[in-house]
Amino acid sequence: MAQQHSCGCCSPTSAAPAAGATTPETTETTCYCPIDGVLGTVSKKYAMRIVAILGAAGPTRYGELQDRLKSASSATLSSHLDELADAELIERRSFDEVPPRVEYSLTPRGRELETRLQPLLEWASDETS
Amino acid sequence: MAQQHSCGCCSPTSAAPAAGATTPETTETTCYCPIDGVLGTVSKKYAMRIVAILGAAGPTRYGELQDRLKSASSATLSSHLDELADAELIERRSFDEVPPRVEYSLTPRGRELETRLQPLLEWASDETS
DNA sequence: CAGCATCCGAACCGATACTG
DNA sequence: CAGTATCGGTTCGGATGCTG
Numbered sequence: 001m002a003q004q005h006s007c008g009c010c011s012p013t014s015a016a017p018a019a020g021a022t023t024p025e026t027t028e029t030t031c032y033c034p035i036d037g038v039l040g041t042v043s044k045k046y047a048m049r050i051v052a053i054l055g056a057a058g059p060t061r062y063g064e065l066q067d068r069l070k071s072a073s074s075a076t077l078s079s080h081l082d083e084l085a086d087a088e089l090i091e092r093r094s095f096d097e098v099p100p101r102v103e104y105s106l107t108p109r110g111r112e113l114e115t116r117l118q119p120l121l122e123w124a125s126d127e128t129s
Numbered sequence: 130m131a132q133q134h135s136c137g138c139c140s141p142t143s144a145a146p147a148a149g150a151t152t153p154e155t156t157e158t159t160c161y162c163p164i165d166g167v168l169g170t171v172s173k174k175y176a177m178r179i180v181a182i183l184g185a186a187g188p189t190r191y192g193e194l195q196d197r198l199k200s201a202s203s204a205t206l207s208s209h210l211d212e213l214a215d216a217e218l219i220e221r222r223s224f225d226e227v228p229p230r231v232e233y234s235l236t237p238r239g240r241e242l243e244t245r246l247q248p249l250l251e252w253a254s255d256e257t258s
Numbered sequence: 259c260a261g262c263a264t265c266c267g268a269a270c271c272g273a274t275a276c277t278g
Numbered sequence: 279c280a281g282t283a284t285c286g287g288t289t290c291g292g293a294t295g296c297t298g
Contacts (some may be wrong), residue, residue, distance in 0.1 A: 038253045043172035045271070062280055073272045078281065099279045100278085116249040124167045125247050127238065174291070191260055202292050207261055228259045229298080 008012060038113070041087045046072050046080050051106065054090060057115035058103040089113055139164070154241040170216045175201050175209050180235065181250060183219060184243035216240055 040041055043111060045089060048070055053068055066077055084090040089110035095101040108116060170176060175198055182197055183189055195206055210233060213219040218239035224230040235243060 012136075039177065043174075045172075048168065066280095074275090074281065075273085075283085076271050079271090094280090100281085102280060104245070109267080112252060116252050120168070120242075120245040120249065123241060127167055127241075195260095200292085202294090203261065204263085204293085205291050208291085223260090229261095232278095257274060 003054050032057055038087060038089070041083050041089070042113070044083065046077070047084060048121070050080060050084060051089065051110060051114050051117060052064075052121060054104060054106045055111065056120075059093070060102040062104070065104065084110070085110075137182060142236070147157065147183060167216060167218075170212055170218070171242070171246075173209055173212065175206070176206060176213060177246060177250070179213060179233075180218065180243050183233060183235045184240065184247075188232040191231050193231070213239070 002059075031071065049069060050065065053065065062077075062081075065081075066072065066074060069077065072080070081092070085092050085104075088107055090104050091107050091110075093103045093105065095103070142255050171180075178198060179194065182194065191206075191210075194210075195201065195203060198206065201209075210219065210221070213232075217236055219233050220236050220239075222232045222234065224232070
């Protein structure tokens with residue numbers, strides 16, 4: 001998962017080998033590209049939308065999410081929720097009652113993401129032609 | 130491409146018949162979801178990185194891009210550049226010389242995107258697990 | 259140097275059906 | 279209600295090889 005490479009977009013001097021140049025292969029610098037981390041998760045088709053919904057509406061049930069993301073099947077939705085929960089961007093809260101109820105909400109970290117996502121989303125809807 | 134639908138993440142759901150539950154401030158106007166537009170393009174594997182590179186380094190040649198995005202093959206890179214150019218986020222400038230030279234740079238619109246992308250990227254590298 | 263064409267595996271996502 | 283299992287279609291993207 002935490003793939004390492006030198007993409008040059010995050011670390012400027014990626015071409016230069018580490019000190020000593022003991023490694024002739026010039027394999028990888030210690031550049032970790034953010035895109036491979038959180039941003040990889042975020043680029044999932046519905047990930048941003050889920051974050052946006054949870055950010056705007058607060059704790060939301062599974063069914064309502066599915067309702068809002070009409071084109072997403074339950075399988076797809078589940079996998080997205082899993083991944084977001086794994087990344088600790090959202091939190092899953094399951095209530096012990098019948099019928100079952102599960103609510104998803106943003107973690108503090110997810111809220112930070114949402115903050116940074118907003119301008120992007122707003123701009124995107126403006127630029128939409 | 131510019132698919133239209135109501136996802137509920139950008140404007141309250143309108144499609145919900147919800148007997149009696151007439152949403153208070155429902156902008157039932159056709160909801161255009163930004164994710165399907167620019168953000169769709171942006172979620173391409175290297176799109177964000179390209180924008181980030183061009184933003185940080187200014188006009189950049191094809192070869193250098195390929196150099197920085199080591200894992201991207203030329204075919205992949207080309208298709209990304211095409212798509213970004215189509216979306217008018219980047220500009221392709223071809224010089225009439227030998228050997229051929231082509232430079233890519235951000236359009237004003239691309240620069241706006243880059244602006245909104247920065248906080249996200251910065252945060253992502255911090256949050257890197 | 260820049261970049262398209264092709265092949266092909268991998269990932270993604272929707273539909274359906276079924277469980278706790 | 280909240281999922282999981284499975285299947286199949288579609289897209290993505292990496293490798294290679296070839297043009298201008």
